[in-house]
Amino acid sequence: MSARGGRRIVLWRHGQTAWNLESRFQGTTDIELTDVGVAQARRAAKLLARLGPDAVLSSDLKRTTATAAELAAVTGLPVTYDAALRESFAGDWQGLTHAEIEARFGDQYAAWKRGEPVRRGGGELETEVADRAAPVVERAVEKLPPDGLLVVVSHGGTIRTTIGRLLGLAPGSWEALGSVSNCCWSVLGQGVRGWRLLEHNAGSLPEPVIGDDV
Template identity: 50%
Template sequence: MSAATVVLWRHGRTASNAQNRFQGQLDVPLDEVGRAQVAASAAQLAGTGVDALVASDLSRAADTAGALGALTGLDPVLDPALREVDFGAWQGLLHAEVTAVSPQEYAAWRRGEDVRAGGGERRSEAAARAAAAVQRHAAAAPEGGTLVVASHGAALKGALLLLLGLELSAWGALAGFRNAHWAVLTRAPRGWVLGTYNAGPPGGGVGAEG
């Protein structure tokens, strides 16, 4: 058993995204705009054929997956390994507040350096756990099928780079995942290949990390 296609899908908007506030592993729910984004995205994804569905256990990702599950009859498998980067003491703060309290660390993070954000996780640590989870679920999916993974912006971006065999130093070469948008990977003889990036219905800003 092994999926031939993996869809990496970021959750819909939350109030923290709209406010440019770090969420990390705080359990912030979708807002009204986010629920509408997810409904539109789920309708689009359901029409492409989905064989397996997994999600972070944080509610904004779990509810995103649930919207697709309601259309496909699939029950999302929730996996804590797909959670967002743990941003430690930065969680719940506006980006402007983090700049004020941790200017050097924040500047290094913005440059793409692999710092332990807010004393929490490094990007490399979150990317490794999320990529391993995607590989594990892809291996368990129906042969030749499509796996949809609902997760978070930074975790998905890091996992995507690793799955493509790229270094995390390439972080800045890709735009952030937009809310309720997705990337599509297909399996090739030498590994995963990126076919689509940031697809989805109109709208869906990038928002804050998380």
């Protein structure tokens, strides 16, 4: 990652839950962390604290608030909670495994995987998730000092759509960003031409970038 010289956003996914282990689509269902998930959050918080965050913003669901609490404990920073950062609402898909979703909603599931706009289980479009989440992140970033760092604690789908929106990518290509593992994070840096993706699905402190485009 480039030396600190502009605003940065760390988008941090929550720790492990029981439904993660069972490959169940969680959506807005309020699932707690497992003991492993708490340990993951505690380890990651110690690393992220070393980046010197200026503010912490979190989804208000239990799995994210518990994750954010570990960073607050290390840094002493208050956490701001916002329901706009919740995971995508996926209607009838929520609580089902991906195999069950594919069996019951095969055409819809396949269309979603192709990047087509789909109301999964009658829920939100991915663009609607970005519509609610990205502006909250942008407003929080604007309050930072010129070289400030914001940590956003959220969910895999919301993180992907928010990154896609902030980078100006076409919605159909957001799936190309790939998933973020439990308690891993992605980093965006503010450049002269907008936001840049500096790290994706990271679990360790970033190394300085030395290259022709820096």
